[in-house]
Amino acid sequence: MSLLVVGSVAFDAIETPFGKVDRALGGAATYFSVAASYFTHVNLVGVVGEDFTPKDAAIFRGRRIDITGLERAPGKTFFWAGRYGQDLNDRVTLATELNVFANFNPRLPPAYRGCSYVFLANIDPKLQRAVLKQVSRRPKLVALDTMNYWIERTPAELRDTLKHTQVLMINDAETRQLATENNLMRAAGKIFRMGPSTLVIKRGEYGAMMVHDRSVFSVPGFPLWEVHDPTGAGDSFAGGFMGYLASTGRVNDRTLRQAMVYGSVMGSFAVEGFGLDRLRRLKRAEISQRARHFWRLTQFRL
């Protein structure tokens, strides 16, 4: 089924102990779409500036990604610069230039409005809500990412958007902050009262955990021999998760667990290369093979 994503498309300058790039296409919606496109058709809503060239758009071509909803605005594309230390969990943000993103007002092309699966990447909750209002019928599944900035600065708007969200995808710290509760299980209970029925907690190299109803599912981080760049891991996870769910057309405990695994598969590939390097060159067989690796990594018989 059709999948809609709204979020940032950006140029990233990234430095890790393994290399450096000055201008690589990135942003949440970019990582999400590329990851999800291995599973289903994706409709992208975002904004870029005049510096976005046909060469930059090449990443979307030849994939099941519709960029009719990628608006071109006067000015420069959103720019982010960051540096990772030897411990890749240590990240310093060197620059965040919103540019055209500062006045982003998402507009859905008519062909996007019937989407059944919607992913609201980490942007102003007001804009996330505005996107949902443009969807013509109630989507089958709305998933949302957010961050400490919105939890602190726009709590009322975030609460309003959460009422219309089924899956909340955030990290440990954001979970604790949003629920004002340190224990993650209790925090999940409080978050369910805000609207979502499923909480996906992203834990970086430690994997991810999903809580819904009375069921909890945990998937570990994939033990990688090469981690070159953690940028985009969470958004690639979300892309694999939502892409897989949209491809099955069913949302139940079994498909949600599978989605957690495919999300983890895409996140693990994303960090193996710089920027989108690894993610964009994947073969479907590599994805299936890594999913089976996750199986071997976690299975036991009592």
Add this chain to the structure above:
Amino acid sequence: MSLLVVGSVAFDAIETPFGKVDRALGGAATYFSVAASYFTHVNLVGVVGEDFTPKDAAIFRGRRIDITGLERAPGKTFFWAGRYGQDLNDRVTLATELNVFANFNPRLPPAYRGCSYVFLANIDPKLQRAVLKQVSRRPKLVALDTMNYWIERTPAELRDTLKHTQVLMINDAETRQLATENNLMRAAGKIFRMGPSTLVIKRGEYGAMMVHDRSVFSVPGFPLWEVHDPTGAGDSFAGGFMGYLASTGRVNDRTLRQAMVYGSVMGSFAVEGFGLDRLRRLKRAEISQRARHFWRLTQFRL
């Protein structure tokens, strides 16, 4: 089969957001033995002072724990005091008084010398080695815990002891430090060249990971509604792990994975209560039930 543990027996003063105790029996060998005793017979080697009363020894009675090897020495028992913050990962050590432990020289009673499973808790690697020399025949499995102090201060002695060790059980940071390598898979490769054939990485609330040969197994942390005191979690994990292995008498990929789960089960119970409160009152059925919970927590079908 018989299981031997050498390590600290201590009095702990613990403060967490959920309570406070001034003098609770603790120490690595104590947590280990109590956890392991649910699976097999344990022979304990350690030292206590004159302040150790028959009431303190009660924790070992009525269990399959032999304390013939628990030496009484003139002076006071090892004392440790620590305080945990709201985030239970933040621990401040307030006092470490070695007391009788400073001159500890482990001596194995004759009945202990034929043990096939040996756990060397976190003590001076010289003492760990001295214990191994007293074991009459080559044990089936030697597992070892250590910490940054020994990795930094006595690297040669630690390397010597590691040569005689099959399973190394340490945390992420210790793994990286010992191998001088940030990537855990590469670190495992370097550690295997030091002697151990299996590396168990303990990751607290995130669970644990085992690497051996070409196989990797990960088990997540158990999602708990109540965490009252993290003290002893790692030693309880080790007790469940080694206790289970000794009870089966077989060491292979299947039993090692099961041991990881039973280790996690015991670690998860340990933190639910203050000190040994929860661990000492377990029923065998609760252990089996939680192992099945771990199964439901991690299983998926592709």
